[in-house]
Structures are given as structure tokens and as C-alpha cells.
Amino acid sequence: MHVPATPAEEAVAVGLDGVRPALGPAYAAALGGARAAVLTRLWRALAFEPLPWVAAREGGPGSLTVLLAGGSRLEGPQPDAYATGPYVEELLLDGRPYRQAARLVAALGVPHGSEFATELDGSTASLALSRAGQPSARPDAAAPTTREWEQRVVDGHPYHPNCRSRPGFSVAEELAYAPEHRPVVELGLVAVRAEECLVTGEWPDRLRDGGRILVPVHPWQAAHVLGKEQVRAGFAAHPLMALRTLAPEGGGPHVKTALSTRLTSSVRNISGYSIETAAAVSAFAQSLSERLDGRLHITRTLGAATAHSPDLAAVLREPPEAYADTASGEQVLPVAALAAFPPARSAAWRAEFARLALSVCLRVLDLGVALEAHGQNLLVVLSPAGAPVRLVYRDLADIRISPARLRRHGLPVPPLSGRLVTDDIGVLRRKLYGSLLTGSLGATAGSAGAFAEAFAEAAGLPATADTGALLTGPLPTKALTLMRLSPGVPGDQWAELPNPLLPRPPAAR
Template sequence: MHRPSSAEAEVADELAAVRPDLASRYAAELPGARAAVLTRLWRALVHEPLPWIVRREHAGGLLLADGRRLEGPYADPYAVDDRVTAVRLGTRLAGVSYDDPVRLMTDLAVPHGPGFAAELGHSVASLALSRANQEGAPQDPVAGWEWEQRVVDGHPFHPNCRSRPGFSVAEQLAYGPEHRPVVELALVTGDAGGVRGEWPEWLWDGGRPLIPVHPWQAEHVLQLPSRGQLSAHPLMSLRSLAVPDGGPHLKTALSARLTSSVRDISPYSIGTAATVSAFMESMAARLDGLLHITRTLGAVTADSPDLAAVLREPPDLYADAAAGEHVVPVGALAGTELPRSPSWLAEFTRLALTVGLRLLDLGVALEAHGQNLLVVLSATGDPVRLVYRDLADIRVSPARLARHGIPVPELTGRIVTDDETTLRRKLFGSLVAGALGATAGGEAALRAALETAVRGLPHTPDLLALLEQPLPTKALTLMRLSPESPGDLWTQLPNPLGEVKRGGS
């Protein structure tokens, strides 16, 4: 009999108190949730440069530095299903089979493994809770936020896909987008000097701006009095919310570690928000209507990353509702019944690569993962153009801009770089290894889509790098096991375009 992890047991106990009607469904979802997290973990063990793995064998075996071996099935670097149900750890002659990522990570006994094992336990338990609470979920989304709330499993490749340490079961049900709540934001008075851009009249109290604060942040971090309440629908990122009736989107500070990062809002992001937004509007205008940017309307801070907010246009503005168009986050495509035939996937891939590579050549690398990148679909489901939101982590190359005679924006800091590797990692890792890979759902489907999509694209140095070099992606598990190395760490995946000839592109 499987021994539940402490996180699984804690969620079961809390669920019995706050939602006993979900208890049996939660228990039934646990094996699938373990397989989903184990699949992501096994992918990381096979493809990331973990220092305690000294050799990888073609048959699926991994030799550890202490002489033990890990054995498992083929790890498709772009698969997003729950295909790995067990891996084996031991010697050539004897070993133990593991169906639980928590037990596996614990018994690997590697540096920083126990803390990561605890995070995996939270991920499994939260994922099982999310899957258990899908009865009654709307099957025909209309508003953009309804599409976003259909993303149940979280990050398609991170073992911490649903890790929410610090959130009780009641808080997950009250704030998690996949649970479809309405969240009541606190409104905290700030100082007018902290406003950048235009802060709307309805978020002022006399001469002082009102800063929307996530209720988890208000309770656990700020412990500040609030004035008034603002109802909103949580989006894929949990800390971003949609004001009802087509209102703007609010990005709030949330000083909790979700997947890999603490979701606060840095003063740097607030200070550059208006400049970056205006610059990216001008860049999108160069793409013949293929890309729209959700403008940053305003930003406000109380000189703290824990108390800040950003107000953006809703992506739905860029769909013609009268013509039957709608906007869908790319991260939601994998869980829909939209037509995603090989021809559809190739058409969408061509659109995404056209936009991403043209912008990269001009001097902007988008972080176009499935949460930031959205697609406008026609009434018949065809991809017609893209929408991009959340500009905080793009990269801008002054040298590339100057080469095209484009005025360089007045920006400094981390957003600015001319490093070719950094620029290509940003786009290729998020768009190809991330958004397109997850949408395709596997290496074979991604290869077929890319082979069709790259034909006819301009032969820029960036396209040739995409065709010929291994595909960069963030080493998400290595990052969690390397607390002494802050920032992004990277690995390389087998290039699905490895057999495409340059002349055939």
C-alpha cells in the first residue's frame, strides 16, 4: 500500500474539515498526480546537467556519482502527459521501483534534496486537489479569464507544477484559478509619488492611490489595514486577476514561492513599466498586425516589492467578438477541444515563429511561454494573430535596434543586453521548448510542425541557430537544487529540427 507523503496527508486532513465532499475524489486523483510530477521529474533527471549524474545511457539508464543507477522509460523532452508511472533506483543486480517522486528524491540523498522533496510533495497534493475540484467547470468558455481557469495542471514541465507552500487548502480553493473563485482584493492607500503612468480614477481615494493587494499577501505578509474591496477573477499566474465585465487585468505582489520564483513586483519593474510598454507598442506596429501588446496602463508601488501593482489592458480587447473571435492563452490550448490537427499546429507554429524571430532580429526577445503568449482564434478556430502580455522579463538589444535604425529606449538594467546567447535563450527556451512544445505534446508532433513552419521563413542567423543547435531551456530542477546559484540556469534539449536541412527551410 502506498504511504502518503506528509503533504498528501495534511491536505487530506484539511480537506476533511473544509470540503469533505472532495475527499474521495482527492484520494482518487493522487496516483495520477504522482505520475504527473514523476514524469516532469524524470524528464529533468534525464535532460538537465545535474552534478551527481555522471553518465547517461541511450537505454534510459543514469549512472550516479555514488555508483547507483536510475532506470526509467524514454523521457520525451516535450511530452506533457502522465506517462511515467515508475522508475527504478539501485544497482545492476537489485533495485527499488518508485512511483512517488517524493520518495525517489528523498532516497536519492543528494544535496538540497530533502527541501526539494518537500516541494514535490506539495506539488502532488495540490495537483490532486486541483483535479478533484473540476466537477461543474464550464465547458464553453467565453471570457478570457474563463479560458485561463481551465488550466488545471499548471506548468507543463516543472516538477513543482502546482507547488503552493504556505497556502492552506482553504486558501488554494479560495484563490487558485483552477478552482474558479472570485477573489476579494484589499485596497491599501499609497502615495501619489509611487504612481507611474496613468492610475485610474476609480483607484484613488482623494489625492492618494489605492493599491490592490492580494488577500493572501494582506494576511500573511503585510498585515496592513485595507479600505474597500475589489472583486476579480484569478488568472493563470494566480497573482494576476481580471476585473469583471471586461475590466483591466491587475498584477499584484505575492511574496510566495510558486514553482521557482517569489512573485513580488520589483521597484525596477514599476519604474520601467511605462517606458517598456510604449516601446513595445511601437515594435508591435512593425509586424503587420500579427502581434498586439496589452498596454501597461499604470503601475504603483509603496517603495516595496511586497506592496505594488500593475494595471494592464485585458487581452480580449484584441479579438473581434462580433466576428466570433476569442483570445486563448497558449498554455490553455493543451486542455481544450479546439481543432489541433497537424495542419493547425503547423499554422500556429509558423505564426508564432514569424512573430518571435522578426522581433528577435529587430532587437527584442520575448519570454513567450504559454502564460505570456496568447492567440486570437477565428470563429472556426484558426490562429490569426498573437497577443503578448507582461513585459517585465523581455530582453532588449540596443545593438540590434541600432542596426535597424530603431531608436533605443531609455532603459538600463537587466532588461538590456546584446549577448546573443541570452537573447536566443530567452525566446527559444520560452517559445519553442516551452509554449510550442507543450502545445504539440510530444517530440514527433513538434518536429512535424516545425518542419512545415520554418519553410519560407527568412534565413536570419537566429533561424539558423534554431535549426542547427540544441534547444535551450531552463533547468528548472537544477535551479531548485542550487540555492547557492540564484538566477536562471540552463540546459539543452535534443533539437527536434536536427534532421532539417538548411536548404529546406
């Protein structure tokens, strides 16, 4: 079935003609799969999120009908909330077929749908470009580096329709800066007088020039946002999964830069609050990890600096490889890369990983910290034989800390206030469950059935109230599409997913 190209799909094709025409055929071949991948993510949202213009949902044998407030009917296959592979190639709106998420959303005519449709169009085209740029066969490697594993995450967020949305990036810039294209990026430096900066932690001498702080900046930021700033030559680095976080080519701390464009859901600048709290949160996290018998390590924030602008700031962070014995054959993988790790496809391996991740993260929650343990922040250390042996967590900018729980365990409360601090049990549980269960573990399993199977084998979990809460109702997940369609509503919004961990009733006889 011929499907006419959308504006973004056509624009990428034209852009490739100008900068890398050899990729054109591969891009054209990847479009069908990219359309299905984004449409599948959108259908998950339409099936489960509390969208105000959805009047009802009616399930049938293998199908679902979404009834819209205006009287329209949207029909598709029965969704699996935890599936990561494309299973939707076409949806029917009042009997008319749609194979492109952008055109479907435009046809729905919902509030803010036009802007969202543009993002979905860009996400689809960018995803096809990402897939087109992959080598046909990877060279054998006994132990890829962590950076190489990160660059194998091609499809982005497993459940967000904006999985590859990169507004403001040209085709040339995607090829030059996106990790899945494996480039080397030249970071720039902006010199700012020390008295005009806020610096926390230890800022290294190599990033100082007399009385000035040298703030690393991403070249996209330098070109599109910091036009009036004097950017000097910096150093070469490899982009990681987060795109704006890079590993210097010569080794050393990872560099998190400001990137003032919306990737998936958020504009990726760096708030003053994150800089102010960076050192205190890092010190607190290190003390907490000491209580976990070596099963969880938290990368240290070594230094953070801002020129009192979210558009000109940077964070230096310890690389996760610091917590693995790579010389003996240990590897460190971000959880999002497990789809490219063949042993993770076995039920036994998934159960072992689920046991480790759940036991550690639930223990941390009981102590008083909810980690945002999604597939980018959470990494797993593998033994030389490929078994999951311990976890590494990075990026402390969006954890939640409960003073009451810390005090209950006799732990010191860090000198913090603001959005990181809460005793609200609902907020704490949503933060962890919505990232670990309906994020990392769900995506690693790839289906509700495989998720339930892995959990059933994950015995020995800590007996806490939080553990019990996993088995009493639906599981929370961020309502990512609702959030994109609610630009005036601050903060996270939530949906509830069917809980594959609940005991199933006996089959009727």
C-alpha cells in the same frame, strides 16, 4: 499497488475533511495521476539537466539509466523531452521502486534535496486537489471567455516538477484563490501617501483617495505578509493563470498583485525596477508592434505603483481581449490552454500555429527584442472558425532588449538600463527559444515527433541568423530542477534538449 501517502498528501486530505469533505473521494482518486505527472516532470530533469551529481547517462532500448556520483543507478523509460502526458509511473533506484517524486528525491540524498522534496510533495498534493475540483463535464459554450480558458489550465507548468507548488497556502486558501477552482476573489486596498509611492503611467482616480494611492493587494498577501497594514475593502476579481493576476468582475484592466510566496520557481512579488521601467517598456513595445502587420499585439501597461516595497506593489494591464473581435466570434486563448482546445490536436492546426508563432517571434527577435513567449505570456487569437490568426503578448517584466539590433534596423532605443537590456546573442536566443520552442510549441505538440511534424509544415519563416541557429544544434531550456537545487546561484541556469527540428540522418540499410 498501494502507495502510502506522503505528509503533504495526507495534510490535504485532512484539510478537505474540514472545508470541503465532498471533494475527498475525487482527491483520493486523483492522487495516482498527480504522482505520475510530477514524477514524469522530474524524470525529464534527471535525464537532461546538467545536475552536478549525475555522473553519466546510458540509454538502452526504450530505457535510460542515470548513474549517480555516489554509485547508485536510477532507471526509467527513455524520456521524450517534449512529452506533456504522464509516461512515468515508477522509477527504480538501485532496484527499489519509487512512485512519488518527493520520496525519490529524499532517497537520492543530494544537496538541498530535502527542501526540494518538500516542494515536490506539495506540488503533487496540490495538483491532485486541482484535478479533483474540476467539473465532470463542461457545459457547452460556443465561445468561452479568455478568463474561462485560463481557468481550464489545471496542471500548471507543463515541464516543471513544481507545477502546482504553493507553499504557505492552506487547502481552504487554494480553493478560495486558485484559478482552476474558479473562485471570485475579493482584493483589498492599502492607502499609501502619494509622496511615499513610486507611480508610473496613469494611475486611475478610482484608485486614489485624496493625497493617497490605493494599492490593490491580494487577500493572501494581506493575511500573511501585510499584517501591520490597514487593508480596506476593494473589489471582486477572477484569478487568471498567474494566480496573482486577476480580472476585475466588472471589467477593466487586469491587476497584477504582489504575492510573496514561491510559485513554481519564483517568489511573486513586484520589484521596484519593474515599476520604474513599466511605462517606458510599454511605450516601446507598442511602437515595436506597429511594425508587425497586425500579427502581434502587446498589451499595454496602463499604470504601476509601489510603496517602495516589493511586497506592496501592483501593475494595471490592458486585457488581451482588447485585441479580438469577440462580438464576431473571435476568441483569445493563452497558449497553455490549447490542450483544452480540440482543433489544436490536429497536425494541420499545430503547423499553422507554429508558422504564425515562429515567424512573428523570430521577426521580433531580429528587430531586437526577445520575448519570454511561454504558454502564460503568449496568447493566440482564433477566428470564428478556430484558425490561429494573430498573437497577443502580455507581461513585459522579463523580456530582453538589444540596443545594437534596434539601431541596425533604425529603431529608437528606449531609455532603459539594467537586466532588460543586453546585446548578448546567447542571452537573447535562450530567452526566446527556451520559452517559445522548448515551452509553448513543445507543449502544444506534446511530443518530439509531433513537434518536428508541425515545424516541417511551418514554411515561410524569416531568413535570419536566428532562424538558422534553430537548425544547428540542441535547443536551450531552463534547468528548472537544477535552479531549485542551487539556491545560492542567482539567475537562470540552462540545459540542452535534443532538437527535433534537425534533419534526421537516413536510416541504415
